[in-house]
Amino acid sequence: MNFLSMPKPELERVYQELLERYRHFQGQHLDLNMARGKPSKAQLKLSEKMLDLVNSSSTLDSENGEDCRNYGVPLGLAEMRRLMAGMMEVPAENVIIGGNASLNMMFDTVACGMTHGFSGCAPWLEQKNRKFLCPSPGYDRHFGVTEYFGFDLITIPMTENGPDMDAVEQWVKDPSVKGIWCVPKYQNPTGITFSDDTVRRFAALKPAAKDFRIFWDNAYCVHDLTETPEHLLSLWSECAREENQNLAFFFASTSKITFPGAGIAAMAAGNDDFAELKKRYSYQTIGPDKLNQLRHVRFLKDMDGIHAQMARHRAILAPKFTAVLQKLESELSGKSVASWTKPKGGYFISVDVMEGCAKRVVELCGGAGVKLTGAGATFPYGKDPKDRNIRVAPSFPPVEELKQAMDLFCICIQLAAAEKLLKS
Ligand SMILES: Cc1ncc(COP(=O)(O)O)c(C=O)c1O
Structure with missing residues (x-):
C-alpha cells in the first residue's frame, strides 16, 4: 500500500479508516509523552545505591x-x-x-x-x-x-x-x-x-x-x-x-x-x-x-564500572528502541510516508515524515494525548525548512505505553500524508 501510487478513491477510503482509528484513540484519553530524552524511573533506580556511598560513617x-x-x-x-x-x-x-x-x-x-x-x-x-x-x-x-x-x-x-x-x-x-x-x-x-x-x-x-x-x-x-x-x-x-x-x-x-x-x-x-x-x-x-x-x-x-552500568541501562533501553523500530517497520514500511534512523546507541530515533507534514503529525498526536518534541525543534530557530523531521524519545515511557503511543504516531503519520495527497 504505497501512498504515492494509490488511486485517489482508494486513498480516500484508507483515510476514512485511519480517521476512525484515530477517533478511537481520542476516546481513550491517553496522556503519554515521547518528547524529551529522560531516563525512566527504572533507569534512575540503577544508581540509587550511589546515595549510600557517601554518608556520616564513610570517609569524606x-x-x-x-x-x-x-x-x-x-x-x-x-x-x-x-x-x-x-x-x-x-x-x-x-x-x-x-x-x-x-x-x-x-x-x-x-x-x-x-x-x-x-x-x-x-x-x-x-x-x-x-x-x-x-x-x-x-x-x-x-x-x-x-x-x-x-x-x-x-x-x-x-x-x-x-x-x-x-x-x-x-x-x-x-x-x-x-x-x-x-x-x-x-x-x-x-x-x-x-x-x-x-x-x-x-x-x-x-x-x-x-x-x-x-x-x-x-x-x-x-x-x-x-x-x-x-x-x-x-x-x-x-x-x-x-x-x-x-x-x-x-x-x-x-x-x-x-x-x-x-x-x-x-x-x-x-x-x-x-x-x-x-x-x-x-x-x-x-x-x-x-x-x-x-x-x-x-x-x-573506573571505565569497567561505567561499561557495567551502561549494560544495565541497555537492558532497560534496548527493548524500548526495538519496540519503536518494530512499530515503524510493521506499520509504515513500503508506504512512502516516512523514513527513520536505526541507532545503535544514544537516546533518540529520528523520523522523517512526508515533506510539509511534521507539524501536522505532532498536532494530531497531541490531539489524542501523545506529546512529541515540537516539529522543527531539531533545526536552528525551531524551523525545519522541509517540515519533515520528528525526534522520537523512547526512554521514558514503559514499553506497553510506548507501543500504544507508537500505534497512534504511525496512524498520525499516515493521516497527515493522506491529507496532503488528497489535497494535491
Ligand atoms: C547532545 C546533548 N548534550 C547535552 C545534553 C544535556 O547534558 P547535561 O545533562 O550534562 O547538561 C543532552 C541532553 O539531552 C544532549 O542530548
Missing part, C-alpha cells in the same frame, strides 16, 4: 586527603578528573569538573567567548555578523545557546557520516564563523556516529577565524544499545597529530549514566584554552560539589 576525604565537605579543589578531585578523562579520551590534566550539567559548561564557554574571546582575538560581543554552524537535525538546546547570544545560526546538513564536511570546510573560510556544535557519537537525534574521515577532517580544519572552536559534546560516548559499540576516532588525538590542539572544547557528563539532575559534568580543552578556563573558574567558584564527585567515583570506579 579524597585520595589526596582533601576534605570533600569543604571549599577547595576548583578543577575537581583528581580521581574524578581521571574517570571523566578516560571516558572522554583526553588527558586528565586538561579536564575541569563542573556542576551537574554539561550544558551549563557549554553555555559558560560561549559566554567566555562573548566577553573575553579566545586566542587573543577580540571578544565575540565586539565582532559583527557572528555565525555558528549547526549540523541539523541536531540538539535544540545547543542551537538555543548560540541563538541566545545573538549568533546567526547556519544549518549544516547531517549525512550518514556526520556533518557535511564539504559545507563545513567551505564555511570556515569565512572569518565571521566562530564555531560548530557537534554530538559525535550516537548524535541527537539521528543516532549517527561520525566516521573516521569526518573526525580527521575536523581535526585538520584551518578556519579563517583564529577564535573558531568545535564544541565536541560527547554526551552519548558510552551509551551503546548493542554489544557491538560503534567506534568514534578520538578528536583529541587527531588534533594533536595536526598540531591543532586549541581547535576544540570537549564536553561530557554522567547525566545519563547516573542521575540527570544530580550527575557530574566535565569539559576539556587544549593547553592555551585550558589556562584561560582555569582562570575563569577560579573566579566562579571556590570549589565544586566534591561530595557528589566522591559518590560518583566510589560508585562507578
Whole structure:
C-alpha cells in the first residue's frame, strides 16, 4: 500500500479508516509523552545505591586527603578528573569538573567567548555578523545557546557520516564563523556516529577565524544499545597529530549514566584554552560539589564500572528502541510516508515524515494525548525548512505505553500524508 501510487478513491477510503482509528484513540484519553530524552524511573533506580556511598560513617576525604565537605579543589578531585578523562579520551590534566550539567559548561564557554574571546582575538560581543554552524537535525538546546547570544545560526546538513564536511570546510573560510556544535557519537537525534574521515577532517580544519572552536559534546560516548559499540576516532588525538590542539572544547557528563539532575559534568580543552578556563573558574567558584564527585567515583570506579552500568541501562533501553523500530517497520514500511534512523546507541530515533507534514503529525498526536518534541525543534530557530523531521524519545515511557503511543504516531503519520495527497 504505497501512498504515492494509490488511486485517489482508494486513498480516500484508507483515510476514512485511519480517521476512525484515530477517533478511537481520542476516546481513550491517553496522556503519554515521547518528547524529551529522560531516563525512566527504572533507569534512575540503577544508581540509587550511589546515595549510600557517601554518608556520616564513610570517609569524606579524597585520595589526596582533601576534605570533600569543604571549599577547595576548583578543577575537581583528581580521581574524578581521571574517570571523566578516560571516558572522554583526553588527558586528565586538561579536564575541569563542573556542576551537574554539561550544558551549563557549554553555555559558560560561549559566554567566555562573548566577553573575553579566545586566542587573543577580540571578544565575540565586539565582532559583527557572528555565525555558528549547526549540523541539523541536531540538539535544540545547543542551537538555543548560540541563538541566545545573538549568533546567526547556519544549518549544516547531517549525512550518514556526520556533518557535511564539504559545507563545513567551505564555511570556515569565512572569518565571521566562530564555531560548530557537534554530538559525535550516537548524535541527537539521528543516532549517527561520525566516521573516521569526518573526525580527521575536523581535526585538520584551518578556519579563517583564529577564535573558531568545535564544541565536541560527547554526551552519548558510552551509551551503546548493542554489544557491538560503534567506534568514534578520538578528536583529541587527531588534533594533536595536526598540531591543532586549541581547535576544540570537549564536553561530557554522567547525566545519563547516573542521575540527570544530580550527575557530574566535565569539559576539556587544549593547553592555551585550558589556562584561560582555569582562570575563569577560579573566579566562579571556590570549589565544586566534591561530595557528589566522591559518590560518583566510589560508585562507578573506573571505565569497567561505567561499561557495567551502561549494560544495565541497555537492558532497560534496548527493548524500548526495538519496540519503536518494530512499530515503524510493521506499520509504515513500503508506504512512502516516512523514513527513520536505526541507532545503535544514544537516546533518540529520528523520523522523517512526508515533506510539509511534521507539524501536522505532532498536532494530531497531541490531539489524542501523545506529546512529541515540537516539529522543527531539531533545526536552528525551531524551523525545519522541509517540515519533515520528528525526534522520537523512547526512554521514558514503559514499553506497553510506548507501543500504544507508537500505534497512534504511525496512524498520525499516515493521516497527515493522506491529507496532503488528497489535497494535491
Ligand atoms: C547532545 C546533548 N548534550 C547535552 C545534553 C544535556 O547534558 P547535561 O545533562 O550534562 O547538561 C543532552 C541532553 O539531552 C544532549 O542530548
